[in-house]
Amino acid sequence: MTPDPPAQRPQLEKAIALIDEVNAQDPTKVPTDSGSEPYRLAYSRWLTEWVKRLDPKASDELLILARGKSIESWQLSLIKRDDYAPNTPGMRQWEMDRKKWLANRLLAVVKEAGYDEATQTLIENIMMGKNLPDPRDVRKYDLIGNLGMVDFKKLQAVNMMQTLDDAEALLFLEKNFEEMFNRMPADEVAAVCKRELSRLSQNGIVTVLKQRWSPVQQRLLQKVLPVPGKFASIMMDVEGVSAASTHPGDWRYANFDYE
Incomplete structure (x- = not known):
């Protein structure tokens, strides 16, 4: 079944608005056509536009991932590499914890927007590369x-x-x-x-x-x-x-x- 256009999907609109609200707090700014914007806010919008060009019938999950896969990612600097063992397992655990932090941050938004467990699971699996x-x-x-x-x-x-x-x-x-x-x-x-x-x-x-x-x-x-x-x-x-x-x-x- 072809999904409705984004403008006719209230849950998607709510999720996008919540993600944008968070990313608008990014302290890093980048130049844009309108002057300057928080980096993650601009990047997530640009990525969403490319996803729509590649897949005009993109599902809610895909559009949420495009908009939110880097949600509040400036906070990842708090997960310090020095807090993990200086070897390959330590590196892998550090990378996994960063992925998990981003996935959980996005899932909180998805849940607040009213999406069901199946949608949350799909988004989590893609964010984590799980199974x-x-x-x-x-x-x-x-x-x-x-x-x-x-x-x-x-x-x-x-x-x-x-x-x-x-x-x-x-x-x-x-x-x-x-x-x-x-x-x-x-x-x-x-x-x-x-x-x-x-x-x-x-x-x-x-x-x-x-x-x-x-x-x-x-x-x-x-x-x-x-x-x-x-x-x-x-x-x-x-x-x-x-x-x-x-x-x-x-x-x-x-x-x-x-x-």
């Missing part, structure tokens, strides 16, 4: 549930994760690429872009190449874009061609030569 395969390394059997049936809830969650990855990469290019290109040596720009764009899907790659770049910028991007993952073909296998023609990968671009 979900990496979209860049997903395999068909990762999406198969009991009795050999497709686990559509897991498929939906992985799809949302990939949409968010694409939106973040595209937002990075929109806000940072041209300034970096004019300021930094080409090899340094390429290294940063390769890292930031590493999780793009086929659809994300196509979207990047459709943007207006100078010939030199275009050549640099073509060198650093990742090899598309197999999620699009897996979607086609488990759901059929009609599902595979939606984000994050379009089966029509299966043999797309981005070089």
Whole structure:
């Protein structure tokens, strides 16, 4: 079922308003068209806009994640790395605690907006990466549930994760690429872009190449874009061609030569 437009979803409107209210307290400011804004407030709005462009039928959960995945994240500085063991397990626990703090902060807002437990669980699983395969390394059997049936809830969650990855990469290019290109040596720009764009899907790659770049910028991007993952073909296998023609990968671009 196609979700109602955001303007007709009162719970979503309440959740977005609550998130924006929190992020408006960000002490870090960034320049915007209207002057300056709190950084997380502006970033979450920009990310939401990219998600809507990539998925015009985005669900409430996806839009809440776009708006709230960095909610009040300036407080993460209070979770100090020095308070954990100076080894790999300590690093992992520190990273997990930071993820958990953000997830709990967003879940409090989602609950206040009146969403049910199923919605809260889906958002928590995506925020924590809990019980979900990496979209860049997903395999068909990762999406198969009991009795050999497709686990559509897991498929939906992985799809949302990939949409968010694409939106973040595209937002990075929109806000940072041209300034970096004019300021930094080409090899340094390429290294940063390769890292930031590493999780793009086929659809994300196509979207990047459709943007207006100078010939030199275009050549640099073509060198650093990742090899598309197999999620699009897996979607086609488990759901059929009609599902595979939606984000994050379009089966029509299966043999797309981005070089």
